[in-house]
Amino acid sequence: MSTELRSFLALPYEELEELNLKAKQERKNRVAADKIQEERLKFLTDNKGIKAVTLLFSDLEGRLHMLDYDKKFLVKSFDNLTFDGSSIRGFTAQRESDLRLAIDWSAFYLGPADIFGPGKVLVFGEVIDKNGTAYSGDMRGVLKSLANEMHEKEGYTLNAANEIEGFLFAGVDAERKFPETGRFDYVNTGGYYHSLPGDPLRSFIDTTAEVLRAMGFENEKDHPEVAPSQFEINYGYGEVVAAADQIQLYKLICRQVATGMGLTASFLPKPVVGVNGSGMHTNISISKGGKNLFWDPKGEEKLSGFAWEFVDRVLTHGNDICLLLNSSVNSYRRLDPHFEAPNQIKASAVDRGSMVRIPIGNEKSSRVEVRSVAPDSNPYLVLYSIFKSGLHGETAKIANLRQAERYLPDNIYTALENFRNAEWTTKLLGADVKARYGDLKQASADRCARLLGTYVKAAEVQFHHEIYNQFLWNQF
Structure with a gap:
């Protein structure tokens, strides 16, 4: 179809970056x-030139949902946007299906036209119950409430930065086709930090990095990871809700760029047995009045007592919240000690098998890194459970808590039992x-082999919460 008569908004990447950084700063300043x-x-x-607004929200498992509203309709009706919650897994029963979406105008992004289409902007929404209150199953709203409460009562700003690993596989929809093919095909076998300029993995990373930069992510570094065809693109830290939003956008952008190249970006934690899996190392800090409360140049590992108390509470509840940080059957393949897996419930500055690592830092960058998080988990639920546990949890009376011989589950059934x-x-x-x-987690587990075994089963991919659709689920 001819586009000669169309004039929808399509801005250069440099202009997009400037506008998105301005919006990001307003959000940071709590305008x-x-x-x-x-x-x-x-x-x-x-x-x-703007024709539509894409409204984004996430279900209880963390799957991203998007609705496009005509701009003129939205401007007139933004305070009365309803949707059928019974169609969203984990939300409401069919008999009480009506929910509303409120717009979080601070979480506003202009996307590149070649990725999202011309004339579109993106904004995150908050799910509102029938009675007008925040919906309890919307973990973004729950996380935002915690962040606001901590800022109002204590003056705290909750900060997070996530290192999200993924795989790039040959072909479109490689995950959905896995039950038929039984395999994932690499597009690169160069390994850690190595890929030739212009090869598919490098081209994918470069293109994705450009999109992230244009959307105000403030990129830091990007590179191939340890496993074949594995990647990681790092960007700056942010206030906790913005950080969780960026995780959802990061994965969406990776998938869209890969699809455009005829490939698949996968965030399964362990899609291939025998090589390193993918994690989402979650870096945490808390500031007050611009001061990093985790920093103490005289403290153990240069961490403050406040930070160590936070770590102790997270370790205490490590098994309780494991299902929230590792939410799929496949994620328990990653918690394998032979591949630098963080399956030990302890804290260490050097041992990468520890659930919590203490990175080298300074007054600005001092933080703790929760390494046991899988990239397919609900980012809002992950950050909420870590911050809530670290601030308000209990501290176990275990001798040498930070180095005790305690381990995370190696299967989802044990994690489910601990959680319940x-x-x-x-x-x-x-x-x-x-x-x-x-x-929801029990239903997924029951469709898979109880024992993981030595190779990835079709069911753990087919019924994965980020991959299934209604058609696939009903094939069981």
Whole structure:
């Protein structure tokens, strides 16, 4: 179809970066919500080249959902956007299906036209229950409430930075085709830090990095990872809700770029047995008045007592929240000690098999790194459970807690049992949401072999929460 008569907005990458960084700074500065709303509505109204607004939200398992609203409709009706919650796994029952979406105008992005289509902007939404309150199953809203509460009561800013690993495989929809093919094919076997300029992996990384840069991610470094055809693209830290939003955008962008190249970007934690799996190392710090509260030049490993107390609480609840950090059957293949897997519930500055690592840092970068997080987990649920546990959890009376001989589960059934039996997870999520989440994970587990075995089974891919669709699920 001819595009000669169309004039929808398509900005250069440099201009996109400037606009997205401006929006990011406003969010960081906590500009009043009503002022941001007024500014965004004016922007949409004044820019005739914008045709639609893509509204993003995530379900309980962390799968990203997107709705496109016509711009003119949205500007008039943004305060009354409804959707059928019964169609979203983990949300509502069919008999009580109506939910609303409120727009978080601070979480506003202009996307490159060659990736998202011309004339579109993206914004994250918050799920609202029928009675007008925040919906308990929307973990983004729950995380945002915690972040706001900590800022209002204690002056804390919760910070996070995530190192998200993934694989690039040959062919489009390689994961959905896995039950038929039984294999994933690499596009590169160069290994750690090595790929030739212009090969498929390097081209994918370069293109993805350009898109992330244009969307205000503030890139730091990118490179092939240890396993064949594996990648990692690092970017700067952010306030916790913005950091979780960026995880969802990062994965969406990777998948879109890969599809455009006729390839598949996969965030399965262990798609291939015998090589390193993919993690999502989660770097955590807390600041107050611009001061990093985790830094103490005289403290053990240059961490403050406040930071060590945070670590001790996370270690105490390591088994309780393991299912939240490793939410799929496949993720327990990654927790294998032969491949630098962080399966030991301890803290260390040097041992990469520890659940929590203490990286080298300074006053600005001092942090703790939770290494046992899988890249297919719900980022809002991950960050909420880590921060809530570290700030408000208990400290176990275990001798030498930080180096005790304790291990994370090696299968999802043990993780499920720990999750369901823990009083702490009920306090974290509430009984209703906890039960829904447990039931979703049980359903996935029951469709897979109970013992993982030595090769990846079709069912653990086919019924994975990021891969299934209604058609696939009903094939069981």
